[in-house]
Amino acid sequence: MVGGGQLARMTHEAGIPLGIKFKLLSDTPQDSAAQVVSEVVIGDYRDLDTLRAFARGCDVITFDHEHVPTEHLRALEADGIPVRPGPAALVHAQDKGVMRAKLDAIGAPCPRHRIVTDPADVARFAAGLAGGAAGPDAGQWPDDGAGGGLPVVLKTVRGGYDGKGVWLVRSSKEAAEPFRAGVPVLAEEKVPFVRELAANVVRSPHGQAVAYPVVESVQVNGVCDTVIAPAPGLSAELSARAQQLALRIADELDVVGHLAVELFEIRDAAGEPAILVNELAMRPHNSGHWTQDGAITSQFANHVRAVLDLPLGDPRPRATWTVMANVLGGDYPDMYAAYLHCMARDPQLKIHMYGKDVKPGRKVGHVNTYGDDLADVRERAAHAAGYLRGTITE
């Protein structure tokens, strides 16, 4: 696995019972996964020679993140190393422009969007959203930053995650920032969504696929805070539509492994619930962490099985409700002191820490809770995550 973050750490954990010999390419020996894996190569995934040396002797390569250059992945494939997901699939999770173009081509519902070239082009895009034709006013920004399709969302097509590389802009000045990186910029309408959902599926090379229950992802400051499985109040019809959409995307893009399809739940013109695709991630994903304790087969176990072209495990839930809450770093560097309180308060609590140094706001772990009473399950998860962070002292 390329990348030593927590996804690699938890994938290794899931691979141990399968007897998998797991080899890691990590930036440093202190990385989350490097702390717990036997065979670790320290090196830079951006360097092709490093990747090639790492891949020697591997049966298959997979990833903890989407940042390995597409051309390097093609080179590994040319060397005869199976790369899963392959570069032709992974590019859709690496490049938001490629992703949107492909989703348009297969008819997947998306927010309105367009690659934009400069702030004036952003204003034209915004005017278009509002139904304004490209006339004399096109390219002009309103003084108050409202109306005319504003605000709009700008994203660099590569390199963003967890709210980084994403801007909500209302003015020419704000719209200038995203262009500074020299990376193509994608403009998207700001969707008036009801909530965020995620449809997680896993697909294997021979085309078997499984779909997990659709979950609700509650974001705080652009970062996933809580995931509720299954999404409360989601109709069976819309849930099935979301799962089918995710399975179709996995198939059309030839994804191998775990695919997270992040969705906006909106109301359509008739006021009925509908979905739009927000983002794709081709690896185990934060919105699937609940599966470690809440599903028969976790996303990590199924990712390993898919990458090895083994039959996939049952994705069904083991509990009525499972809630995942992310643990962010707080002011106290030693979060382990909080274990005493959290474990004593809730003997059913499942803690998943990543072995990371605590920095304020950094994702350093998550907790899972499950049970029959959603309010109770949510409260337990929120309490534990808050206590570990230090924002709840009780």
Next chain:
Amino acid sequence: MVGGGQLARMTHEAGIPLGIKFKLLSDTPQDSAAQVVSEVVIGDYRDLDTLRAFARGCDVITFDHEHVPTEHLRALEADGIPVRPGPAALVHAQDKGVMRAKLDAIGAPCPRHRIVTDPADVARFAAGLAGGAAGPDAGQWPDDGAGGGLPVVLKTVRGGYDGKGVWLVRSSKEAAEPFRAGVPVLAEEKVPFVRELAANVVRSPHGQAVAYPVVESVQVNGVCDTVIAPAPGLSAELSARAQQLALRIADELDVVGHLAVELFEIRDAAGEPAILVNELAMRPHNSGHWTQDGAITSQFANHVRAVLDLPLGDPRPRATWTVMANVLGGDYPDMYAAYLHCMARDPQLKIHMYGKDVKPGRKVGHVNTYGDDLADVRERAAHAAGYLRGTITE
């Protein structure tokens, strides 16, 4: 953790989510746990200098097996290293003579037993079982090896496991063998048991303890083949009595960590179900492997929590029935080829392989299944274990 076997492997797996930095003392780099742990010291646990060097920098030491010499454990304690379970507790799992004497002292029900000095003494012990007084015939073996309390069970007080170091003897000639090792020999009556049970508990240094449901352990050729959780048909009364006995033993012996109390279920003089203590193990145990997929908190997670003096997790079951079946090595060295069949046949199957080379009869893994229909759950576990071994080809 001292010892690189599968128990260490699975303890590491359970420690990863807690952010535990796990260090291993292993005989070879190929050992089951050494394959999956980052920080591995290769060395001989029988050598005190090796143990001392290994223990330096550890917050606490625990064990994958009971073979570390008691005096070495005392030396580590004298060095100020917390050893959990401590030598004063662990000796009861290391020395069957010490164990029986202690269980007698606390009034725990045991098979009748006595340390014996030679084959003639074994015959006297057998005659005593049959109610024969120590008279002229004492020390004489009957020609047919029957009657007079025969056969009896002989065990070397140290060094045995999985049927090794245990003999069922009917004659003077058979009784000579156990004495050849030069280790004290314990004689026990051969109990006409109905079945074998195990009561697993975990206890922490500050005295908190949890009890898992009592399980039935089905032995084949002296080796555990299948574990059924909870033990079918066990009355609530006898189940509670077994749990209370295990908790009392853990407390009286000052056990820290997981304690497996292997039990015989017998019929008492009135024909009522009763229990006798067969063996003790102070570490995660084969009879608790079902907890990985069948309990809220696994024996491995709770062992880690106990050893670190953290509050213990909920031991209750997550399914009506959970069945564990051991996978023994068969004639085919590559058991992974069988994954295709087993995973496709049963998407709910939980496979736990140890990364060991396959040798016929060697424990190389186990499978867990769970559900509401015991017959189905047993069949699925037995099929998978048999198929992985190669004895079922379907």
